[in-house]
Amino acid sequence: MAAVSNGAQSATEVHDYDVVVIGAGGSGLRAAIAAHESGARTAIVTKSLLGKAHTVMAEGGIAASMGNVWPEDNWQVHFRDTMRGGKMLNNWRMAQLHAQEAPERVWELEEWGALFDRTKEGKISQRDFGGHRYARLAHVGDRTGLEMIRTLQQRAVELGIDVYMECTITQLLKAGGAGRAGNRIAGAFGYWRETGSFIQLNAPSVVLATGGIGKSFKVTSNSWEYTGDGHALALQAGASLINMEFVQFHPTGMVWPLSVRGLLITESVRGEGGVLRNSDGKRFMFDYITDYFKAETADNEEEADRWYDDHINNRRPPELLPRDEVARAINSEIKAGRGSPHGGVYLDIASRRSAADIHKRLPSMYHQFKELADVDITKEPMEVAPTCHYVMGGVEVDADTQAATVDGLYAVGECSGGMHGSNRLGGNSLSDLLVFGKRAGESAAAYAKKSTRRPVAPVAQVNAAAEAALAPFGRKAGENAFTIQHELQEMMFSLVGIIRTGKEMKQALKDIAALKKRAEAVSVEGGRAYNPGWHTALDLRSMLQVSESIARAALERTESRGGHTRDDYPLTDPDWGKVNLIVTETPQGAVKITRKALPKMPADLAKLFEEPKK
Amino acid sequence: MSARDLNLRVWRGDGSGGDFVNYTVPVEEGEVVLDAIHRLQATQASDLAVRWNCKAGKCGSCSAEINGKPGLMCMTRLSSFEPGETITVTPMRTFPVVRDLVTDVTFNFEKARQVPAFAPPSDNKGGKFRMAQVDVERSQEFRKCIECFLCQNTCHVIRDHEENKPAFAGPRFFIRHAELDMHPLDTVDRQPMVQEDHGLGFCNITKCCTDVCPEHIKITDNAIIPMKERVVDRKYDPLVFLGSKIGLFKSTTRQQVGPAGGLGPSPIKHPAPPTPVAVPEPVKRAAAAKRTAAKQAAPAKKTTAAKKATPVRKAAAKKTAAKAASATRRRSTR
Numbered sequence: 001m002a003a004v005s006n007g008a009q010s011a012t013e014v015h016d017y018d019v020v021v022i023g024a025g026g027s028g029l030r031a032a033i034a035a036h037e038s039g040a041r042t043a044i045v046t047k048s049l050l051g052k053a054h055t056v057m058a059e060g061g062i063a064a065s066m067g068n069v070w071p072e073d074n075w076q077v078h079f080r081d082t083m084r085g086g087k088m089l090n091n092w093r094m095a096q097l098h099a100q101e102a103p104e105r106v107w108e109l110e111e112w113g114a115l116f117d118r119t120k121e122g123k124i125s126q127r128d129f130g131g132h133r134y135a136r137l138a139h140v141g142d143r144t145g146l147e148m149i150r151t152l153q154q155r156a157v158e159l160g161i162d163v164y165m166e167c168t169i170t171q172l173l174k175a176g177g178a179g180r181a182g183n184r185i186a187g188a189f190g191y192w193r194e195t196g197s198f199i200q201l202n203a204p205s206v207v208l209a210t211g212g213i214g215k216s217f218k219v220t221s222n223s224w225e226y227t228g229d230g231h232a233l234a235l236q237a238g239a240s241l242i243n244m245e246f247v248q249f250h251p252t253g254m255v256w257p258l259s260v261r262g263l264l265i266t267e268s269v270r271g272e273g274g275v276l277r278n279s280d281g282k283r284f285m286f287d288y289i290t291d292y293f294k295a296e297t298a299d300n301e302e303e304a305d306r307w308y309d310d311h312i313n314n315r316r317p318p319e320l321l322p323r324d325e326v327a328r329a330i331n332s333e334i335k336a337g338r339g340s341p342h343g344g345v346y347l348d349i350a351s352r353r354s355a356a357d358i359h360k361r362l363p364s365m366y367h368q369f370k371e372l373a374d375v376d377i378t379k380e381p382m383e384v385a386p387t388c389h390y391v392m393g394g395v396e397v398d399a400d401t402q403a404a405t406v407d408g409l410y411a412v413g414e415c416s417g418g419m420h421g422s423n424r425l426g427g428n429s430l431s432d433l434l435v436f437g438k439r440a441g442e443s444a445a446a447y448a449k450k451s452t453r454r455p456v457a458p459v460a461q462v463n464a465a466a467e468a469a470l471a472p473f474g475r476k477a478g479e480n481a482f483t484i485q486h487e488l489q490e491m492m493f494s495l496v497g498i499i500r501t502g503k504e505m506k507q508a509l510k511d512i513a514a515l516k517k518r519a520e521a522v523s524v525e526g527g528r529a530y531n532p533g534w535h536t537a538l539d540l541r542s543m544l545q546v547s548e549s550i551a552r553a554a555l556e557r558t559e560s561r562g563g564h565t566r567d568d569y570p571l572t573d574p575d576w577g578k579v580n581l582i583v584t585e586t587p588q589g590a591v592k593i594t595r596k597a598l599p600k601m602p603a604d605l606a607k608l609f610e611e612p613k614k
Numbered sequence: 615m616s617a618r619d620l621n622l623r624v625w626r627g628d629g630s631g632g633d634f635v636n637y638t639v640p641v642e643e644g645e646v647v648l649d650a651i652h653r654l655q656a657t658q659a660s661d662l663a664v665r666w667n668c669k670a671g672k673c674g675s676c677s678a679e680i681n682g683k684p685g686l687m688c689m690t691r692l693s694s695f696e697p698g699e700t701i702t703v704t705p706m707r708t709f710p711v712v713r714d715l716v717t718d719v720t721f722n723f724e725k726a727r728q729v730p731a732f733a734p735p736s737d738n739k740g741g742k743f744r745m746a747q748v749d750v751e752r753s754q755e756f757r758k759c760i761e762c763f764l765c766q767n768t769c770h771v772i773r774d775h776e777e778n779k780p781a782f783a784g785p786r787f788f789i790r791h792a793e794l795d796m797h798p799l800d801t802v803d804r805q806p807m808v809q810e811d812h813g814l815g816f817c818n819i820t821k822c823c824t825d826v827c828p829e830h831i832k833i834t835d836n837a838i839i840p841m842k843e844r845v846v847d848r849k850y851d852p853l854v855f856l857g858s859k860i861g862l863f864k865s866t867t868r869q870q871v872g873p874a875g876g877l878g879p880s881p882i883k884h885p886a887p888p889t890p891v892a893v894p895e896p897v898k899r900a901a902a903a904k905r906t907a908a909k910q911a912a913p914a915k916k917t918t919a920a921k922k923a924t925p926v927r928k929a930a931a932k933k934t935a936a937k938a939a940s941a942t943r944r945r946s947t948r
């Protein structure tokens with residue numbers, strides 16, 4: 001059925017599958033492997049080349065309670081850490097499945113050829129990370145994501161799964177009507193970047209695995225791909241998003257030179273012993289230990305330093321508090337005038353570990369600073385400041401199957417929501433991709449098998465999608481898409497960034513509305529073949545819709561929690577701890593917020609939080 | 615924060631030809647070539663095609679030739695050039711141009727398919743693996759590869775000889791073979807395959823690949839030379855000869871795959887060629903309906919029908935054109 005016109009305008013090639021996975025990061029590849037192994041005809045679609053998705057950039061590791069370093073570790077402890085890290089707003093069932101299944105998913109990678117660093121006994125080595133009680137992250141130096149994506153990519157290629165590279169999906173197709181009106185998923189529509197020609201992939205099951213949204217913020221560790229396409233595609237197809245107000249600012253992004261501002265410095269630097277200091281040379285994190293974590297955090301340098309060798313009799317250093325806590329602390333130090341020359345604080349590993357150790361444990365960090373900033377991290381401290389890193393919010397899904405609220409639609413990885421609550425622990429994303437990737441692939445395949453009547457999207461829907469995609473070419477003398485993108489990024493970072501106020505967010509919503517208008521008038525120059533100006537013009541729609549979702553949800557939540565800090569509501573409110581915010585699209589294409597009670601945790605799991613805390 | 619103006623010469627065009635275009639773009643201290651290209655794109659040439667993702671030397675997307683030297687645009691700092699020097703940026707020469715700085719690197723994905731996957735002993739399950747750090751380190755060096763394909767682009771065996779491409783996997787895949795060969799638990803005998811099917815013999819150890827590798831992988835010293843030595847040892851060692859006959863050594867557990875080997879149609883998809891037929895509207899609808907009916911009748915079992923019908927390679931004509939174009943570029947660069 002390949003490469004035939006479907007009768008739509010402007011020749012669209014058509015292919016038929018059982019499962020179409022949009023995204024070739026860790027979650028998409030894992031889902032495609034699972035779907036293929038369940039017997040489904042499966043296709044992977046990706047905006048970039050295979051192996052280049054964001055997952056490749058992950059550094060620190062994959063969290064899984066294998067207990068290779070600390071035999072005391074087990075899934076219950078991992079579950080508890082995850083829930084507490086997310087300030088109890090996580091979907092408990094997802095957090096449970098994640099903690100239970102992560103070790104097996106990691107071992108499976110090893111069977112497919114991944115080569116993790118080893119312990120003395122020859123097992124997979126595990127390293128310390130913020131918010132994790134025990135050393136828990138399986139890793140390969142500081143290039144764990146590369147190992148993971150390469151392993152999965154090689155597995156997918158070995159299985160012969162079809163791959164559509166540099167192919168961007170712009171709309172989900174539905175049977176029975178377009179967008180929210182349709183009743184079930186019928187496939188996906190998009191364009192080839194290379195030629196600009198259109199492609200239609202028919203399938204009863206579509207898995208969204210499109211990653212995050214960070215490109216809407218000026219200072220970010222995320223790439224051009226992170227325009228929130230999956231989030232927007234889901235909304236437009238009638239599905240809902242959850243927890244969109246929670247955006248993670250990673251405490252340690254590079255600040256200098258300007259050109260690399262926001263580039264990530266892995267948390268492993270702190271896991272390996274690095275500490276944060278202000279311009280007075282003070283290890284300031286001891287001043288920022290909140291009551292919530294007091295019982296498990298060292299309050300003096302001696303205890304903190306002993307902890308690296310003895311986790312049982314000492315409490316963890318405050319540098320390894322969850323990311324939201326550390327990011328806020330750094331922000332306060334900078335605001336108080338105790339920052340570094342380029343507006344950051346110091347992250348010091350040079351004075352704490354030998355040069356040889358640093359080369360061995362953090363090779364790509366060494367590289368990154370040497371080559372991009374002329375800084376030798378074995379001799380000097382790094383300058384760091386928070387950077388937009390991860391979105392906790394995403395498509396609302398069923399915990400066991402990853403099914404969204406629209407039949408045939410699944411979401412997994414960073415573009416799905418619920419698992420991480422209000423704040424994600426480091427290392428919990430890569431494991432999330434694997435655990436739920438497998439589950440999503442299997443359930444998408446099962447649903448496709450079950451659907452005896454293949455859903456069909458009407459030709460008019462495909463025509464409309466093609467028309468929408470080509471619209472910027474038809475407009476003359478409009479603005480350049482990059483200008484609008486830059487303005488959105490500046491605005492989101494300053495008004496809906498790490499510290500928020502009601503007033504600023506109302507302003508943000510006004511600005512978004514104005515930018516939306518301007519985006520509708522954008523025009524592009526050049527032709528359809530590999531034209532980044534055009535691609536950016538189309539990405540704007542997703543970026544604006546996602547930005548609006550974040551701002552509206554953030555305005556609604558009048559408290560501070562995890563990745564959502566309100567200057568006008570600085571306290572965490574127990575009542576808000578019982579609700580998730582749900583985002584849907586209105587018939588006018590605006591976003592709407594509704595409240596939804598958190599699912600209740602069963603008694604046997606709830607008990608884990610009553611334990612006497614050390 | 616000293617801003618200054620940079621003169622850039624960027625190759626612009628596609629498979630049918632192209633030329634250099636001169637630009638002047640403001641740049642700031644600490645910036646890299648990719649920053650300059652991005653600013654150009656945002657302010658003067660919004661349709662300038664360029665690949666990038668991480669901007670941190672981690673994804674291997676932004677490979678190009680900068681003043682004739684293959685490198686990553688995101689890791690090449692502007693301060694490494696003389697102030698006032700014009701910087702010339704061209705696409706990788708060994709692969710067909712798609713547009714501007716973007717090339718068609720399908721060659722590499724096809725080569726990747728030909729390397730048989732890791733095959734651990736069937737009784738050794740994940741979680742049970744025990745490997746010493748020293749034993750995995752050699753392979754780990756090769757797994758640092760970010761698939762920027764700069765080594766492939768630089769290797770003269772294919773850079774100047776299109777005709778060698780079918781029989782030559784290239785340095786990226788020599789290290790992939792080496793990685794698997796040195797994996798403590800792999801069971802496939804890879805040495806004859808590398809030599810006979812993947813063209814290790816073409817390599818004359820010029821080390822150009824090692825020189826351009828942004829990950830500083832010692833491709834030649836640590837992968838190619840050891841493999842060449844072992845292949846030679848095996849050929850002349852009577853005991854190994856005997857061993858391979860009576861099955862004392864690693865054996866090939868998978869189908870023999872080489873450039874000619876029966877791998878089946880490629881799963882790597884490309885845009886379909888444009889469909890020229892303009893069918894009147896009602897007929898189109900009918901055809902669509904018919905196809906839909908056929909689809910519904912078909913059971914949803916695994917089939918390769920869809921794959922078979924897809925043209926998997928670009929037209930040869932396009933490649934030739936691109937080669938001609940790159941030849942022009944070559945002339946004008948030097």
Ligand SMILES: Cc1cc2nc3c(=O)[nH]c(=O)nc-3n(C[C@H](O)[C@H](O)[C@H](O)COP(=O)(O)OP(=O)(O)OC[C@H]3O[C@@H](n4cnc5c(N)ncnc54)[C@H](O)[C@@H]3O)c2cc1C
Pocket residue numbers: 022023024025026027028045046047048053054055056057058059060061062063144145167168169170190209210211212221222225229230264389390412413414415426427428429430431433
């Ligand atoms: C610098 C950095 C370091 C990190 N380190 C860690 C770590 O140590 N541990 C950890 O657990 N997590 C880490 N994270 C987070 C983690 O890497 C990501 O959350 C995770 O990789 C996301 O994976 P994914 O599969 O959801 O999406 P991605 O890997 O981002 O893949 C998204 C895919 O979707 C495709 N796509 C998107 N939109 C479309 C569209 N419209 N059409 C077609 N395709 C589309 C893209 O092309 C891409 O292939 C890190 C993140 C960053 C940025």
Ligand code: SF4
Pocket residue numbers: 768769770771784785816817818819820821822823824834838
């Ligand atoms: S050493 Fe061999 S593989 Fe590397 S560039 Fe030279 S000939 Fe090519």
Ligand code: SF4
Pocket residue numbers: 674758759760761762763764765766785786789823826827828829830831833
């Ligand atoms: S071996 Fe080095 S040069 Fe070759 S593709 Fe890998 S990273 Fe690039």
Ligand code: FES
Pocket residue numbers: 665666667668669670671672673674675676677686687688689
């Ligand atoms: S953009 Fe990733 S290597 Fe240059």
